[in-house]
Amino acid sequence: MSAANDITHADVLVVGAGPAGLAAATAAARHGCDVHVLDDNLAPGGQIWRASSVAANTQSTQPMSSREKAIAALHASGATLHCATRVFAAPANNVVDVLEQDEHGLRYTYRTLIVATGARELMLPFPGWTLPGVLGAGGLQALVRAGYSVAGKRVAVVGTGPLLIAVAAHLQEAGARVVLLAEQAGLRTMLPLAASMLLRFTKLRQGLHYAARLRGTPVRMGWWPVEAIADRGVLAGVRITNGSETRTIDCDLVATGFHLVPNSELAELLGCALAATPVGRRVLVDTYQRTTRADVFCVGEPTGIAGLDAALLQGEIAGLTAAGQPSTHLHARAAAERAFGKMLDRTFRLRKALRTLAAEDTILCRCEDASFAQVKACAGWTEAKLQTRCGMGPCQGRICGPATRVVFGWEPASVRPPLVPVPLHALISSTSHHEENL
């Protein structure tokens, strides 16, 4: 079927072109490694540095220029970037199979692999969350950058985590009327974080930047969503509560997210050791970002949610180490950023009430339309998968898995190839390189 020229070898293969992956690739390539970077998206930058793809829609914000610098540095370093490319299998040691443009199967071999697969939003099921117009907070931001106009739209931003503020500020800038920013964490819980930010110039500057943009936005701390309300099938508002009273806020869009879940699946497939977190798993690494698997590093959010600065430092450390260069000068700062991540986890810890938002008929698994009542009747993830198909759809449990972990406390399912749905012919072309070709 396919020829051996579909196999590319990389000294260092970086999966993910967000801040961590870009930093890792650039550091390794600068020191002479032959580096290839794979990313699922159409352009590099990951989620936090997602650029606008629509010319009419350019905004130059501070994060954008950091992004441009990072991408320029990557290109100058000699690393090769492959967009619209995702890893779906790891058939042997130092081999991965990838899908390009959702279509072609290719194979990469590597000496060192750096997992920089980022994070996704935690979505929690509540009545009405499947209505069109209820989106991930980061999701809505991404769609605006991909050409969706929110001008004049009333948007309610609800959930938890630092991303909500950034999203609300961005939406406001894009012409939306942010009619609500509801953060489930209470004001008192936020104080240690606020205090620590005062001591950190870049984070303080960023915080003030958002605060300026959100002037006039109704912000409610200690409030959370209980229902998205439809009027004749169209999203009309969101009901929120603080545990003692409820309010209904009219809106055209609901942007929701409950902080982040590490995208740890590739690392798990590669056999790296992971630790359980309240919402999923994170990859265990040492101070050089080495996983328990020889030849595999992991950087950024998959190692635990800690944000942009941590991602950049971890990426650079891994890239330098992969190239045989010293990185100890960065370790103290990286440790401080990791501590900041832990503070984020504490600050945005989910309140118990969020586990019981779903009604009996609320859809829990959106791919298979398995309801809360159906899934609840099962003894665990395995039975739920078998009897309700919860987690068996094309997202492979990426959305409902963390939700069932929060709601029922279930262990996440183990990861199997393919990591993502792939056309059959890609499976054939990738698997038809037999061992003799490796």
Add this chain to the structure above:
Amino acid sequence: MHRYDLIIVGAGIIGAAVARECARSGLRVAIVEAGTPGGGITAAGMGHVVVMDDSPAQLALTAFSRGLWREESFPVSVEYASPGTIWIAADEEEMAEVFTKKETYARAGVHSQVLSAPALAALEPNLRAGLAGGLLVPEDGVMYPPAAAAYFLRQAKEWGAEMIAGRAARAGEGSVSLDGGLRLTARFVLLATGMDCALLPAMPLRMRKGHLVITDRYPGFVSHQLVELGYLKSAHKVAGDSVAFNVQPRQTGQLLIGSSRQYGSDTVAINQEILTRMLQRAEHYMPGLGAVSALRIWTGFRAATEDKLPLLGPAEGLSDDPTLWLAVGFEGLGYTHAPGAARLLADRLLGRASAMELEPFLPARLKGSAAGKALHA
């Protein structure tokens, strides 16, 4: 006084079906299962309810059992449907087999219909051009095995069967001892343990590994369970690795794509070479499958006997224990066989007259079998 008449070890589709049959016949039944009911080899296969004619005994039991499937009305969750099987003849040689097969089926009272090349193309337009024809067996069915097992178990419990969660450490002499020390007693103990031979290492079973792929939803892409007739020539030989074109339309609109048969592999890992051959075979018969989105690939094991018939009934000849019974060795046909095997076993336990003979399936026939000795000595 025993607490139960029958303890069944294993709550797969076989154990569940036997539990239901025996409980509703008035026996006091317990089912012991360590894992998720229906989560063993029951969950690994296709759930094809099919009449097979490798031997007269197999033909008799699959036809009898398929009849029982057709008598029932299942809840929606079981996803039982009767799309029929089409055995596809690639060339004139295989077309000759179509006519032979039709006669064999007819003698057993199984309805089938010969399809010309244009008739086949009309029924399944996504098959490649140039095939010779096929044999449609319209009463064959498909269902979702874990849900079928759960449904049988639910009914068994309604008839009074008890479900006991735990791993059976020892079974025999009228008792089952669980990890943790609980000991249950019964007149009979039935092993319906799939491929797990730990409780009776002398079981003459060999594991045949298979690969399956499930796709996203493509309603209408395939309308019948499609199996290449070459399957009979290649896949059903007892020795050697083989692949065959075998595609099932699920009620969900998903496609299950198989199949492969492999001896000598005891890991669940996907075998790249076999998977490639299997998928190339599928694409060869149905070129449009290449663009179809595959969600999951998995492997499973079929527990096979050397004569390709299950072990049903007293373990006599394999064990000196007169209380020990077996319901294993279905080699992928457990889905079809479950209600039939359950009926025959219940008949024998209760001393009732049976609709067909159990004798060809009695474990004693494989006493001293090479497979059992070689693998479990």
Add this chain to the structure above:
Amino acid sequence: MPEAMPEAQCVQIYLNGMPRQVARGTSVAAALLLHAVPCRESVKGTPRAALCGMGICFECRAVINGVAHRRTCQINCLDEMRVETQR
């Protein structure tokens, strides 16, 4: 480079057969949202639109140029592209 397109021009696409203009560089998911067209009907027949916006959740699957189950948030609109709600 499949990055930001410099020219601010439009592309014509068809959403469930209706001709629509969107800015070049618009993702198919964004185009569907702009025109309030659901990406897909769920297993139980309810309309769904994009959720995660980053290729993970598969809610935004639609039929593009006859190919089913495409993630519309990871694909940009091209001239004459035909997009159908996935049923």
